[in-house]
Amino acid sequence: EVQLVESGGGLVQPGGSLILSCAASGFTFSNYWMTWVRQAPGKGLEWVANIKEDGSEINYVNSVKGRFTISRDNARNSLSLHMNSLRDEDTAVYYCARPSNGAFDIWGQGTVVTVSS
């Protein structure tokens, strides 16, 4: 079964750091770009970052540039999002997703990040 499972969410104070992980299974992870999407409470979907199959190309939404780092380990079929200098507005459910044919065809269940003092 093709599956993405996120982990690492939690409660963190403003200015703090957190590392999210996404474990992929059921497909050849190294053949796909991967992406993170977030959803603030009661709000819509917001794309956060993506990374090419071999990690040679990376893109971020402006609001997280310089604070978040996306990375991948193809040997471990794993995607990560290192989040630093967290702000209240980073509070959201974070989803990892698999891009394919110009869309995100597989989504994880999400992991909740709460930034609050």
Added chain:
Amino acid sequence: DIVLTQSPLSLPVTPGEPASISCRSSQSLLHSNGYKYVSWYLQKPGQSPRLLIYLGSYRASGVPDRFSGSGSGTDFTLKVSRVEAEDVGIYYCMQVLQTPITFGQGTRLDIK
């Protein structure tokens, strides 16, 4: 950034009746390869989004044929031919032609 504007934002529908959601883009989503880089998702309450339509008009695997997508370079439409109770949720369009990837604000479909 490419802005996607959905309408309506709220859509009450009687079961068995059709429904239509519009997604208008601030720029053409037609790639030079001829494909339209717009997709549609349904997010049911408490669930992750699910892909319905990709490349403008192709139904994703397992999606009922009552869902269809169409459109030109900047105007796209998701149609549900006969709404069922299980179709309630929030529908989003998304573009991947340019970074940053952007979503429409969402359309909430519920049953009358």
